[in-house]
Amino acid sequence: MGRFLLKRLLLMIPLIIGITFISFAAMSLVPGNFVSSLALDPKISPQVLKQMEAEFGLDQPLMIRYLRWLWQVVHMNFGVSLAYRVNVTNLIASRAANTVLLALASMILSWAIAIPVGIIVAVRQNSILDRTLSFISFLGMSVPGFFLAFLAMDFALWSGWFPVGGSFSPDYATLDTWSQVADRFNHLILPALVLGLAGVASLMRLMRSQILEIKHAEFVRTARAKGLSESRVMYKHVLRNALNPFVTMAGYGLADLLGGAALVETVMNLQGLGLLLLTAVRSLDVPLVMGSVLMGTILLLVGNLLADIALVAVDPRVDFSTLASQ
Amino acid sequence: MSALPRPSLTPAFESARRGDRSRVGQLASAARREWRVAPFTARVSVLCLLIFYLFAAASPLIAPYDPTHQYRNLPDCPPMRPHLSAPADWPHGMLFAYPMKMDDALARHFVEDRSRKIWLRFFHRGHFLTTESPDDPCFILGSEGLGRDLFSRIVYGARVSMCIGLVGVLISFSLGISVGAFSGLVGGRIDNLIMRWCEIEMSLPSFYFLLALAAVIPSGMSTVATFFMIVAIMSFIGWAGFARVIRGMAASLRSAPYVEAARALGGSRTRLLMRHVIPAVLGFAAVNASLSIPGYILGESALSLLGLGIQEPASSWGNLLAQAMDPQNIEHYPWVLIPGVFISVAVMAFNFLGDHLRDRLDPANFN
Numbered sequence: 001m002g003r004f005l006l007k008r009l010l011l012m013i014p015l016i017i018g019i020t021f022i023s024f025a026a027m028s029l030v031p032g033n034f035v036s037s038l039a040l041d042p043k044i045s046p047q048v049l050k051q052m053e054a055e056f057g058l059d060q061p062l063m064i065r066y067l068r069w070l071w072q073v074v075h076m077n078f079g080v081s082l083a084y085r086v087n088v089t090n091l092i093a094s095r096a097a098n099t100v101l102l103a104l105a106s107m108i109l110s111w112a113i114a115i116p117v118g119i120i121v122a123v124r125q126n127s128i129l130d131r132t133l134s135f136i137s138f139l140g141m142s143v144p145g146f147f148l149a150f151l152a153m154d155f156a157l158w159s160g161w162f163p164v165g166g167s168f169s170p171d172y173a174t175l176d177t178w179s180q181v182a183d184r185f186n187h188l189i190l191p192a193l194v195l196g197l198a199g200v201a202s203l204m205r206l207m208r209s210q211i212l213e214i215k216h217a218e219f220v221r222t223a224r225a226k227g228l229s230e231s232r233v234m235y236k237h238v239l240r241n242a243l244n245p246f247v248t249m250a251g252y253g254l255a256d257l258l259g260g261a262a263l264v265e266t267v268m269n270l271q272g273l274g275l276l277l278l279t280a281v282r283s284l285d286v287p288l289v290m291g292s293v294l295m296g297t298i299l300l301l302v303g304n305l306l307a308d309i310a311l312v313a314v315d316p317r318v319d320f321s322t323l324a325s326q
Numbered sequence: 327m328s329a330l331p332r333p334s335l336t337p338a339f340e341s342a343r344r345g346d347r348s349r350v351g352q353l354a355s356a357a358r359r360e361w362r363v364a365p366f367t368a369r370v371s372v373l374c375l376l377i378f379y380l381f382a383a384a385s386p387l388i389a390p391y392d393p394t395h396q397y398r399n400l401p402d403c404p405p406m407r408p409h410l411s412a413p414a415d416w417p418h419g420m421l422f423a424y425p426m427k428m429d430d431a432l433a434r435h436f437v438e439d440r441s442r443k444i445w446l447r448f449f450h451r452g453h454f455l456t457t458e459s460p461d462d463p464c465f466i467l468g469s470e471g472l473g474r475d476l477f478s479r480i481v482y483g484a485r486v487s488m489c490i491g492l493v494g495v496l497i498s499f500s501l502g503i504s505v506g507a508f509s510g511l512v513g514g515r516i517d518n519l520i521m522r523w524c525e526i527e528m529s530l531p532s533f534y535f536l537l538a539l540a541a542v543i544p545s546g547m548s549t550v551a552t553f554f555m556i557v558a559i560m561s562f563i564g565w566a567g568f569a570r571v572i573r574g575m576a577a578s579l580r581s582a583p584y585v586e587a588a589r590a591l592g593g594s595r596t597r598l599l600m601r602h603v604i605p606a607v608l609g610f611a612a613v614n615a616s617l618s619i620p621g622y623i624l625g626e627s628a629l630s631l632l633g634l635g636i637q638e639p640a641s642s643w644g645n646l647l648a649q650a651m652d653p654q655n656i657e658h659y660p661w662v663l664i665p666g667v668f669i670s671v672a673v674m675a676f677n678f679l680g681d682h683l684r685d686r687l688d689p690a691n692f693n
Contacts, residue, residue: 023538142674147666157657259533281541296531
């Protein structure tokens, strides 16, 4: 286990450096920088602009700027956002928590729907129910998440049951703790549903094909031959094995979930990492963009790592030595 | 038995590829046979895609109006319904619509003006179906905030949205297949190195990375240049996963008897690659590629929706949907959501078609 963890953690380092460097280089390819967007303001004199440029280190060549940034990051200092004038760490920490909350909520929701439905559909293979649900799931897979988010906003406007976008109510700060929790929850339902529904269809199809594949395996026949009841065969032998790929999916689905969350956040105006990154990209706020990209990468890598560890716990055929040698 | 799927559809395609005399006839009959065995969903998908590509290829003909012309007195006008006219009026036109009049300029509320009729004509003024005069427009899908015809903009937007998938797949397909096949064929340390690189690309937080890279696209760039920038960025992210699949297939081919034989006969590495490995994986790769088209369409839509992709006044289905970013617009002018329906239908059609093709090429389904 120790060797595996060490190897995976060491592999993360070149990965993170590569990703951040490409992003950094891309940002510097853009004509102009954060200061040049201020140049349109007649109240700011050219001398001040020059001074600001020097202060932010924007007049240095690319490599120097990147290495400086990297040096800061190694010392756990992500710099100060140019636009917000706030420490990037604080800004990102609060936003990332919202994004992770949204991703987790939608994941739980989509599993809670997809797994039971997938089981029912697989048990009644080729029935009318199976065909209808499979068709609907295929349709559902094709509707883009951002379009679903628009429809959800429309629904919220029409029904008045849910808040129309936003992470919390305007009077959030004046509420007591329990009302605050309730308020956050109320704002989370619709986005989580939108993001979760996008995943339901593919998870359901995966569940169905998994069960159908395992249903005719020899160990299932053995279990039946032992005289076990049908439900016991289903839950103890078929289901247990069918769930294995879901553990891997949980980690690798995180990338889609993060990306999807970014879009849903922008459409529904949620205070998450995606929306923060978008505004930062638009205003060429380099420290903030780099911080968000780094945060997204780390979330993803840690998610994958956790998924692999969970897989070892669930599947006795996989152990750390085989994972490490891959 | 080789583990690889046989890269062929019906035998007629095969013989057409071998260069039999009546190539066109053979292909046509093969297409007819394919159409007959295709399920209903696949047929509908093909029809939808044909219509959308027709939009893209013949947009000036199909769009009833200039997509950038602003009808200043008709902003956010609701869709107008064409009516069938009485046979006596057919010399004017078989279809007509009632013009819209704004009765509340502040709320942008329109009423039908029943006193007058706008005649719709086929093949008039170089358009497939348009009104008698361009000053009296009939907006079948409504108009947007600046009074431009939404349907015309959707038709022109199909150029970007439908082509981005094809171009993107073409790039990632050729890159993925050459790198993947090479990597699988040579094996050893080079293979290992290339695959590690692919893993790095696959573990990118793709959407965040896409956003960061999209910042490179300067706002003043032409639509065509922006289009190619977006395609390049997305294929850069997309080719790696594809290369890995191809590499797996090529690696199993490395020890296949016919490749060994070719090697024993002194075939160079390039020859092995071009004549033996790539043709064997081509069919499977093509289907796999077609399954990744929706990803490109969605990626472009998302970028344009966020204002980082195709810029006004050019249109793509994504940037048309950007109007819906304001909840006020959704509430009062729900037709701003229509471009999203087009995106969904296109993605759906590619998914159904790809799924069907995959089933057709699956060796388990051959008998």
